[in-house]
Amino acid sequence: MLNENINDGDECLVDRRVTPLPDKPVAPIGLALMTIAPKPSFVLSRRHLLGIEGLSHADISGLLDLAEEFVDLNRQVEKKRASLRGRTQINLFFEVSTRTQASFELAGKRLGADVMNMSTSSSSMRKGETLIDTAITLNAMHPDIIVVRHHASGAVELLARKVDCSVINAGDGSHEHPTQALLDALTIRRNKGHIEGLLVAICGDILHSRVARSNIILLNAMGARVRVVAPSTLLPPGIERFGVEVARDMREGLADADIVMMLRLQRERMNGSYVPSMSEYFHYYGLDEKKLAYAKPGAMVMHPGPMNRGVEIDSIVADGAQSLIREQVEMGVAVRMAVLEALSRNLPNA
Amino acid sequence: MMLSDRHPILLANARIVDPSRDLDIVGDLLIAEGVIREAKKGIGAAGVPEGTDVIDCRGRLIAPGLIDMRAFIGEPGEANRETLASASQAAAAGGVTTIICQPDTSPTIDNPATVDFVLRRARDNAIVHVHPMAAITKGLEGKEMTEIGLLKAAGAVAFTDGAKSVANAQVMRRALTYAGDFDAMIVHHTEDPNLIGDGVMNEGEFAARLGLLGIPKAAETVMLERDIRLVALSGGRYHAASVTCVDSLEILRRAKDAGLNVSASASINHVTLNENDIGPYRTFLKLAPPLRTEDDRKALVQAVGSGLVDVIMSDHNPQDVETKRLPFAEAAPGAIGLETMLTAGLRLVHGGEIELTALLRAMSTRPAELLGLPGGTLKSGAPADVIVVDMDLPWVLDPDELKSKCKNTPFDEARLTGRVVRTIVSGRTVYEYV
Numbered sequence: 001m002l003n004e005n006i007n008d009g010d011e012c013l014v015d016r017r018v019t020p021l022p023d024k025p026v027a028p029i030g031l032a033l034m035t036i037a038p039k040p041s042f043v044l045s046r047r048h049l050l051g052i053e054g055l056s057h058a059d060i061s062g063l064l065d066l067a068e069e070f071v072d073l074n075r076q077v078e079k080k081r082a083s084l085r086g087r088t089q090i091n092l093f094f095e096v097s098t099r100t101q102a103s104f105e106l107a108g109k110r111l112g113a114d115v116m117n118m119s120t121s122s123s124s125m126r127k128g129e130t131l132i133d134t135a136i137t138l139n140a141m142h143p144d145i146i147v148v149r150h151h152a153s154g155a156v157e158l159l160a161r162k163v164d165c166s167v168i169n170a171g172d173g174s175h176e177h178p179t180q181a182l183l184d185a186l187t188i189r190r191n192k193g194h195i196e197g198l199l200v201a202i203c204g205d206i207l208h209s210r211v212a213r214s215n216i217i218l219l220n221a222m223g224a225r226v227r228v229v230a231p232s233t234l235l236p237p238g239i240e241r242f243g244v245e246v247a248r249d250m251r252e253g254l255a256d257a258d259i260v261m262m263l264r265l266q267r268e269r270m271n272g273s274y275v276p277s278m279s280e281y282f283h284y285y286g287l288d289e290k291k292l293a294y295a296k297p298g299a300m301v302m303h304p305g306p307m308n309r310g311v312e313i314d315s316i317v318a319d320g321a322q323s324l325i326r327e328q329v330e331m332g333v334a335v336r337m338a339v340l341e342a343l344s345r346n347l348p349n350a
Numbered sequence: 351m352m353l354s355d356r357h358p359i360l361l362a363n364a365r366i367v368d369p370s371r372d373l374d375i376v377g378d379l380l381i382a383e384g385v386i387r388e389a390k391k392g393i394g395a396a397g398v399p400e401g402t403d404v405i406d407c408r409g410r411l412i413a414p415g416l417i418d419m420r421a422f423i424g425e426p427g428e429a430n431r432e433t434l435a436s437a438s439q440a441a442a443a444g445g446v447t448t449i450i451c452q453p454d455t456s457p458t459i460d461n462p463a464t465v466d467f468v469l470r471r472a473r474d475n476a477i478v479h480v481h482p483m484a485a486i487t488k489g490l491e492g493k494e495m496t497e498i499g500l501l502k503a504a505g506a507v508a509f510t511d512g513a514k515s516v517a518n519a520q521v522m523r524r525a526l527t528y529a530g531d532f533d534a535m536i537v538h539h540t541e542d543p544n545l546i547g548d549g550v551m552n553e554g555e556f557a558a559r560l561g562l563l564g565i566p567k568a569a570e571t572v573m574l575e576r577d578i579r580l581v582a583l584s585g586g587r588y589h590a591a592s593v594t595c596v597d598s599l600e601i602l603r604r605a606k607d608a609g610l611n612v613s614a615s616a617s618i619n620h621v622t623l624n625e626n627d628i629g630p631y632r633t634f635l636k637l638a639p640p641l642r643t644e645d646d647r648k649a650l651v652q653a654v655g656s657g658l659v660d661v662i663m664s665d666h667n668p669q670d671v672e673t674k675r676l677p678f679a680e681a682a683p684g685a686i687g688l689e690t691m692l693t694a695g696l697r698l699v700h701g702g703e704i705e706l707t708a709l710l711r712a713m714s715t716r717p718a719e720l721l722g723l724p725g726g727t728l729k730s731g732a733p734a735d736v737i738v739v740d741m742d743l744p745w746v747l748d749p750d751e752l753k754s755k756c757k758n759t760p761f762d763e764a765r766l767t768g769r770v771v772r773t774i775v776s777g778r779t780v781y782e783y784v
Contacts, residue, residue, distance in 0.1 A: 152679050
């Protein structure tokens with residue numbers, strides 16, 4: 001049975017047998033593993049993933065479960081799947097990104113998709129072509145999935161309305177970054193065993209952060225307690241109506257926290273004076289060992305990256321035993337594979 | 351402005367509402383030689399002059415033609431957005447018989463020659479009356495005062511920097527003081543540009559959820575409050591161009607109670623829509639000033655009803671696909687409104703939020719009084735700028751049928767009740783809905 005399917009990806013999609021994966025990375029294994037398809041039962045009943053908003057508890061859990069399987073796959077030597085074979089994935093990045101773009105590219109390739117990267121530095125998007133025109137042009141090339149990052153809130157949704165394929169939001173302005181919230185959730189779940197009931201403190205530039213918005217929505221949906229900690233100038237007015245506790249001070253904000261999630265101070269979005277200086281910011285809001293001690297003993301530290309070391313986080317903490325920052329990156333690939341896989345199941349002829 | 355029809359017109363069997371004298375009767379209205387002869391019961395039965403065209407209104411509403419106090423037209427300079435001709439067609443279809451155009455054109459309407467140009471273009475191409483407001487400051491730069499005396503003599507009905515605010519209080523103080531000598535009204539967009547910052551919609555929970563930077567109400571109230579103090583100092587005649595929130599109404603109330611010569615407009619958008627209508631980043635609802643909360647909207651409607659807010663204007667601002675089909679933060683603000691102002695306002699009447707007379711007063715009588723124009727009334731001898739409205743006609747707005755060159759209407763495919771069926775300007779029918 002296994003041997004029959006070696007070179008036939010479509011077949012292995014039809015026959016979705018679940019085989020338990022080994023716990024540890026395994027040395028050279030046969031192509032046979034290609035037949036291990038993820039749970040066929042999970043269906044994300046939507047064409048696009050534009051945000052966490054609107055996803056149910058079951059949707060989120062389903063995606064995380066699916067991602068777990070890819071975590072194991074990614075630790076093996078043979079990481080290739082065929083579920084997106086023949087599919088075209090375009091990574092359309094209007095904003096510079098290293099880790100997210102690389103993560104989506106690897107995720108797509110490991111699932112067998114043909115992946116193309118487009119970024120503003122190399123394309124007509126710089127020559128004044130509008131977002132809509134770019135969308136219509138790409139749509140004519142029949143991609144199956146477009147992964148979009150854009151500097152304006154709502155831009156990905158706007159683009160999604162103009163194309164026939166699936167669209168994944170890889171971050172739009174200060175609005176949402178759904179795959180980041182999912183990978184954070186996966187990281188938390190794997191380390192704490194659950195999400196419900198945990199106290200998560202999200203600290204820093206909440207105002208400009210799409211990561212914060214997606215995380216707040218997701219953590220609330222999963223039953224966690226969320227607290228935001230920031231100077232008032234970096235809190236969006238109306239934040240108290242998001243179902244979060246609000247603190248303006250790290251001692252108060254980190255008290256009893258199970259997870260301390262630091263955000264990057266988005267200096268590029270700061271047209272205007274939000275904080276007086278980087279050193280004052282670090283003094284009051286930068287996470288160092290002293291401030292981390294305010295949190296629950298054994299609290300875990302997270303950061304979506306890229307970090308401004310010495311601005312919002314001290315290197316000792318970032319690289320310390322309580323840090324999950326590198327694991328977040330690893331979970332990123334798995335979660336993006338899960339999202340690609342789940343959305344591809346809804347594609348025509350899937 | 352228009353040649354009047356050869357024949358007198360009798361609009362018979364109508365509900366006649368004249369907000370200039372709180373008249374609401376069933377009767378007939380006789381028009382001859384471009385002016386209203388009389389409006390009362392039984393004109394038709396008593397016999398009309400020979401050759402009169404008798405139009406049976408079958409109980410429909412007759413009201414003074416609307417005077418839209420704030421419309422942005424692309425002429426001169428941006429005829430691709432809107433010309434005086436296309437704007438006037440849109441106006442006629444919406445029951446607007448007088449457009450007050452704004453000076454935000456290219457070149458700016460900041461000198462008597464440009465005022466003259468606009469008036470001549472309007473005379474030749476427009477089917478409704480057009481009067482320009484001229485700039486307060488040269489080039490709308492907020493620095494040097496324009497020739498207010500000469501501009502007024504050339505035909506500018508008021509002075510405004512359009513969608514821009516005069517940030518420099520000293521410039522504003524001088525303009526108010528100087529304009530006072532000519533009894534010229536200063537109309538001001540009250541939004542502090544520094545407090546707007548990078549904001550694109552009303553500040554609050556909804557903006558935070560959309561990840562958009564907010565504009566606090568204080569951007570409006572700080573500027574309005576400043577202006578009111580300057581009016582007290584200078585004694586000028588002042589009109590707030592577009593108030594949007596409860597806080598502004600309180601400031602306005604105090605100014606009026608203090609006896610200052612202050613009045614205000616609200617846009618049709620701000621009395622019929624709120625920030626939630628933006629929904630999934632609908633750029634047609636990106637406005638300046640931004641749509642506020644439902645509480646603010648309700649308070650505005652009430653203020654129009656009580657007369658605290660004097661005028662409802664369309665804030666007509668044509669934007670094409672290139673400036674609107676963009677991410678929300680990058681899209682241009684503004685919505686068209688000439689064609690939908692009345693029908694959108696009728697929503698408030700049908701919903702029991704405002705009396706019909708109060709709505710019509712804010713759209714005709716009050717603007718006429720503030721600008722010193724002869725319309726806005728159905729009194730004998732007034733210009734025959736008259737509309738006939740079917741109050742109960744249901745229809746769905748199809749953007750393709752709009753006369754405006756741009757289709758950026760917030761009422762895109764909205765279900766509406768009531769529409770203008772005939773528009774008469776200077777005694778001549780310029781629009782008829784069949």
